[in-house]
Amino acid sequence: MNHKRIAAAVGWLSLILGTMTEAQTSPATDPVRPAADPKEQPIDFERARTLLDKRQRGEMLTEDETAYLKRAIAARQGQQQGPRPVPRESIGVKPLSEMTAEDRYKQQEGGLYGGGRNTPPDSHRREAEQELARIQPLDADGQPAADGKIVFVSISMSNATQEFARFKRIADAAPAKSAKLTIVDCAQGGQAMAEWAPPDARPWTIAEQLLTRAKVAPKQVQIAWIKLANKGPHGDLEEHGRKLQRDTLAVIQNAKSRFPNLRIVYLSSRIYGGYATTHLNPEPFAFESAFPARWLIQDQIKGSDALNFKAERGPIKAPLLLWGPYLWADGTTPRASDKLVYNRADLADDGTHPSEAGRDKVAKLMLDFFKLDPLAKPWFAP
Numbered sequence: 421m422n423h424k425r426i427a428a429a430v431g432w433l434s435l436i437l438g439t440m441t442e443a444q445t446s447p448a449t450d451p452v453r454p455a456a457d458p459k460e461q462p463i464d465f466e467r468a469r470t471l472l473d474k475r476q477r478g479e480m481l482t483e484d485e486t487a488y489l490k491r492a493i494a495a496r497q498g499q500q501q502g503p504r505p506v507p508r509e510s511i512g513v514k515p516l517s518e519m520t521a522e523d524r525y526k527q528q529e530g531g532l533y534g535g536g537r538n539t540p541p542d543s544h545r546r547e548a549e550q551e552l553a554r555i556q557p558l559d560a561d562g563q564p565a566a567d568g569k570i571v572f573v574s575i576s577m578s579n580a581t582q583e584f585a586r587f588k589r590i591a592d593a594a595p596a597k598s599a600k601l602t603i604v605d606c607a608q609g610g611q612a613m614a615e616w617a618p619p620d621a622r623p624w625t626i627a628e629q630l631l632t633r634a635k636v637a638p639k640q641v642q643i644a645w646i647k648l649a650n651k652g653p654h655g656d657l658e659e660h661g662r663k664l665q666r667d668t669l670a671v672i673q674n675a676k677s678r679f680p681n682l683r684i685v686y687l688s689s690r691i692y693g694g695y696a697t698t699h700l701n702p703e704p705f706a707f708e709s710a711f712p713a714r715w716l717i718q719d720q721i722k723g724s725d726a727l728n729f730k731a732e733r734g735p736i737k738a739p740l741l742l743w744g745p746y747l748w749a750d751g752t753t754p755r756a757s758d759k760l761v762y763n764r765a766d767l768a769d770d771g772t773h774p775s776e777a778g779r780d781k782v783a784k785l786m787l788d789f790f791k792l793d794p795l796a797k798p799w800f801a802p
Contacts (some may be wrong), residue, residue: 459470468492471743505702507695507771509764511753516689516710517746518644518756526657528711532743536717540742542719542735546794551683551729552798555642557600562639563683570600571640573627575604575616575675576647579690579773581607582583586646586783595799596791604634612650613667628678640735641679643799645744645786647688648713660705665712669726672716672738683729685745686796687713691782692762694751695771702772707748744796745789747782760785 456690471489475481481489488691517538519530531537533544540548557568574584588603606627616623628638648668653660668687676682693706720727720741727738747758764771766778774782790800 437538465492474652504698505696505771507697507764508676508703508751509694510753511694511703511707513704513707513750515748515750515755516707516714526708528657532710532714532746534677534714534733538743538746540717540795541721543716544740547730548740548742548795550683552795555683555799557638558642558681560637560640568600569602569636569640570598570642571602571604571631571636572643572645572799573604573631573641574645574647574669574678575627576607576645577612577615577649578607578609579649580645580647581605581609581775582779583610583647583782583786586779587786590783591787591790594791598800601677601800602634602636603642604631604636606630607647613648613671615676617667617670619677621674624628624674624678635788638679639681639691642681642683644675644679644682644685644739645688646675646685646691647707649690649701649706651701652699653701654699657708657711661708661712661715664709665715668712668716672741673726676736676738682739684742685739686742687716688744689713690746691747691774691778692749692751692767693772695762695767697769697771700770700772707750710746710748713743717743742795747785 438454452778468489471481471485471492474485475489513525514530516525516530517532519525519536521529521536523530523536530536533540539545555570556564557566557570559565559568574580576584584605584607588605591597606623608623608626611623615621631638631641646668648664650660650664650667653664672685675685689707689710690701692703693701694703696702696706704744716727719731720738723733724732725737728734728736729738729740730736749755749762752761752763754761760781762778762781766775766781767773768775768778790796
C-alpha cells in the first residue's frame, strides 16, 4: 500500500473506527504490541485507534504498525459491507415525544423523560431552576462581572455545526436574545461523540481556539448543546445505543472539566435519517439516538455518581442535563404537536446532512426552544 492509499484508508477509518463496541475489542490483545501471530488474532480496534491518532499527529508508523492499521481497515470494511440504505419518506414509528407511557419501541416506553413525560420530574426541574439562577455574566477568569459574558457552545459533528451555525445567525439577530449572551459554534465536521470522548482529543483543542477567536474564555462557558450521534452505527439499540451513551457520558464529563462553570447541557438527537444513501447514520439509528440521551438524563435523575452536579453529593463530574429541542419527525408524516415534517428537499444529496432548507428548519426549531422554553428562557431571553 503506497502513501496515498494509506492516507485515503486512514481517512476512511477515521469515519468509522469510532463505531466499534467494547464487545468487538479483544480484551486479551495487548493494546501496545501486536500479538505473536497477528493474522490469526482478533483486531484490537482500540489499538487501531491509537495508531490512527499517532499518524494524524504526524508521527511515522513502523512497518508492523502500518500493517496492523491496514488489517484493521480491511476488517472494518468487511463488517460494513451490505446494501446501501433505501431512501424512504417514513419509517412508520412515532416520535419519542409522542409515544405514551404504554407505547413500546424495542421495550422502551415513550416520552423524552420517560413515562410518557416530555418535561422533567419536579425534583429535577427544581434543581434545573437552581442552576439557571446561578448563570450570570462572568469575566475571563470565571468571576462575576457586570461587563462579563454568558457563553453558549455547541459540541458535536457536521450536522450539528451546520444547524448551530444557522441558529447562531438568526439568534444573534433576534431582539429577544440577551445582550450578555455570546453564542459560539464549537461543533466540527467529522467529529461525532466517539471523536470527542478522549479527554485530550483534538476537537477540544479546536473548541478552545474557536472560543479565543470569539474573544471569550473557557471559564465563561455556562451552557452547551450536544447533539448525539456516532458514525456508522450498527447492531441493535442495546449495542449502538449503549455505545453512544458511553461516548456521550465521556463528552459530558470532558466538557465539565474543560469548562468548569458549565451548568447546563441540553441534549438533542438526530433529525430524520430515512433519506440516507450511505451507512453514516441512516434510520433507525437517527431515531434511536434519542434513547441514549434519555438514558443519560434518567441516570442523572437517579443519582449516578458519574453525572453528579451537586457538591454536597460528592465530586462534581457533570453539569445538569436537560432535553433541548427534539428534532426528529417521521419524514413526511407530520408530528401531531407542531406538524413538523422532513421532505427530501430538507436533506442534502447524501440524505443525511441538512440542506439549506433543512438548516433553516432546524435553526428555527432551536430558536423557538431556547427563546420560549421555561428552562432555557432565563439565560437566553431574560
